[in-house]
Amino acid sequence: MGSGRATVWSEAEAPKYGLQCPKKALETSQILEAINRCNSTGGPTGTHWVLDPVDGTLGFVRGDQYAVALALIEDGKVVLGVLGCPNYPMKKELSNYNHQHGQTIPKTPPSSDIWKKGCVIYARRGSGRAWMQPLIQGDTQFEWPNSATLVQASPVDDPSLATFCEPVEKTNSNHLFTAGLANSMGLKNQPMRVHSMVKYAAIARGNAEVFIKFARSGYKEKIWDHAAGVVIVEEAGGVVTDAGVCPLDFSRGLYLEGLDRGIIACSGPILHDKIIGACLHQTMSGQAYSEKDVDGAADTTNK
Ligand SMILES: Nc1ncnc2c1ncn2[C@@H]1O[C@H](COP(=O)(O)OS(=O)(=O)O)[C@@H](OP(=O)(O)O)[C@H]1O
Numbered sequence: 088m089g090s091g092r093a094t095v096w097s098e099a100e101a102p103k104y105g106l107q108c109p110k111k112a113l114e115t116s117q118i119l120e121a122i123n124r125c126n127s128t129g130g131p132t133g134t135h136w137v138l139d140p141v142d143g144t145l146g147f148v149r150g151d152q153y154a155v156a157l158a159l160i161e162d163g164k165v166v167l168g169v170l171g172c173p174n175y176p177m178k179k180e181l182s183n184y185n186h187q188h189g190q191t192i193p194k195t196p197p198s199s200d201i202w203k204k205g206c207v208i209y210a211r212r213g214s215g216r217a218w219m220q221p222l223i224q225g226d227t228q229f230e231w232p233n234s235a236t237l238v239q240a241s242p243v244d245d246p247s248l249a250t251f252c253e254p255v256e257k258t259n260s261n262h263l264f265t266a267g268l269a270n271s272m273g274l275k276n277q278p279m280r281v282h283s284m285v286k287y288a289a290i291a292r293g294n295a296e297v298f299i300k301f302a303r304s305g306y307k308e309k310i311w312d313h314a315a316g317v318v319i320v321e322e323a324g325g326v327v328t329d330a331g332v333c334p335l336d337f338s339r340g341l342y343l344e345g346l347d348r349g350i351i352a353c354s355g356p357i358l359h360d361k362i363i364g365a366c367l368h369q370t371m372s373g374q375a376y377s378e379k380d381v382d383g384a385a386d387t388t389n390k
């Protein structure tokens with residue numbers, strides 16, 4: 088959740104936002120203990136904060152992409168989303184890296200300290216806007232609008248020009264099934280495999296057009312893995328639904344209950360319609376998702 092210095096900074100800023108400042112700066116362990124005290128199970132009523140302190144754990148461990156994700160859910164609807172992406176620089180496109188090695192950060196970082204300068208992306212439901220700003224480092228004070236800039240989903244609606252991203256691990260999403268979808272809708276580019284909700288950030292920033300995740304049947308998607316990303320993509324002009332064209336339902340507890348097969352996030356409605364059509368085609372032609380595809384996938388991309 089950030090350095091001790093960042094913690095002290097947040098506490099010092101608290102009164103400015105009408106919050107009571109703790110008498111003594113909290114230690115890291117106290118912050119973790121406070122997070123652990125949370126016991127809400129979500130649901131259709133009330134106000135709930137949803138936090139994924141390290142989303143994309145594997146990416147974090149590998150020194151690759153991960154996110155710190157915070158969302159506010161009111162009466163079952165996500166009203167606010169914030170994604171901190173410490174390894175996603177303001178000015179770099181993820182797609183410049185990765186295809187061959189499944190890694191979005193080059194092994195040898197560029198000489199500048201660009202990789203230390205991640206971004207934060209956030210949006211409020213109904214504002215029609217999504218914002219991005221650099222991660223605040225060291226003693227820098229946050230002063231709205233600071234260097235925040237508006238981000239927008241990509242205008243590209245031609246599948247042959249679109250970039251699609253998906254989880255790195257084929258145990259988390261069926262790569263064979265998504266490759267079939269991509270092929271049948273005419274996506275030509277290699278998939279960009281990225282850990283964490285940085286995939287939603289990439290759609291919101293216009294660095295990719297499509298994010299598809301089809302988990303194995305029986306796996307229940309958790310609200311904290313999607314809440315912040317969904318509101319940010321939608322406010323940046325994108326569309327997010329399940330494969331049955333229903334919005335993701337954040338009102339039914341800790342899981343996205345009732346999710347139809349997988350999650351499809353797109354930069355706009357034209358590409359989204361095409362993927363839904365491709366899904367229907369795959370299902371009708373008997374190429375629907377199967378467990379075998381996940382467990383025994385002869386998929387050699389990004390190894
Ligand atoms: N079996 C299975 N199927 C589907 N999804 C799963 C599965 N196991 C875990 N998870 C959840 O996926 C979250 C990580 O998603 P990613 O997109 O980062 O996956 S990947 O590392 O790029 O493959 C990951 O979030 P984190 O735990 O925050 O990393 C999990 O909540």
Ligand SMILES: [Mg+2]
Nearest residue numbers: 139142143312
């Ligand atoms: Mg997660």
